[in-house]
Amino acid sequence: MKPVIRLFFKTLRIILGPFLLAYDWLVRPKGIVRPDAEQQAIDARTRHLALYHFPTCPFCLKTRRTIRHLSLKIELRDAQHDPAHRAALIAATGKPQVPCLQIRDPNGQTNWMQDSNAIIAYLDREYGTAAA
Numbered sequence: 001m002k003p004v005i006r007l008f009f010k011t012l013r014i015i016l017g018p019f020l021l022a023y024d025w026l027v028r029p030k031g032i033v034r035p036d037a038e039q040q041a042i043d044a045r046t047r048h049l050a051l052y053h054f055p056t057c058p059f060c061l062k063t064r065r066t067i068r069h070l071s072l073k074i075e076l077r078d079a080q081h082d083p084a085h086r087a088a089l090i091a092a093t094g095k096p097q098v099p100c101l102q103i104r105d106p107n108g109q110t111n112w113m114q115d116s117n118a119i120i121a122y123l124d125r126e127y128g129t130a131a132a
Contacts (some may be wrong), residue, residue: 017056026063031071032129042127043073050090052100052118054080059116063099066120072126074101 034042051067051074053060067074077085079098090096093112101113102121113119 014122016095020056024065029065029069031068034071039071042071043060045075046072046127048104048106050075050077050102050104052077052079052085052102054078056099063116063119065084066123070123072123072127073128086098 002113013030041099049072051060051063053064053076055078057080064076079086079089079096079100086096089098089100092102092110093100093114097114099116101119103111103113105111113122
């Protein structure tokens with residue numbers, strides 16, 4: 001990407017970022033309320049998930065809203081401000097594209113999902129009310 005275009009988008013993020021975060025806070029969805037045993041089982045399953053995100057990225061906001069709505073405890077890793085998380089994301093996927101869901105299965109394999117719509121569909125399928 002050309003430096004001028006990169007600077008334009010960085011400036012746009014700096015200006016619009018606080019407004020996006022305020023909007024997200026104001027219209028925060030309520031989470032699904034589940035019986036304690038069911039929520040504990042879901043918390044145990046989500047222990048192996050991590051979402052790499054940028055705080056003000058609209059696609060990340062949409063993904064985090066789904067996580068809140070489904071009452072999921074997924075580790076959030078800020079790939080914009082934390083160099084270690086950014087480096088891990090680039091090392092695993094080859095690019096700093098967010099949101100990116102890291103899925104570690106019990107066999108030690110790690111899968112990476114980089115499209116917000118795919119991530120949301122996965123979370124709905126695995127942890128939504130239809131999955132219960």
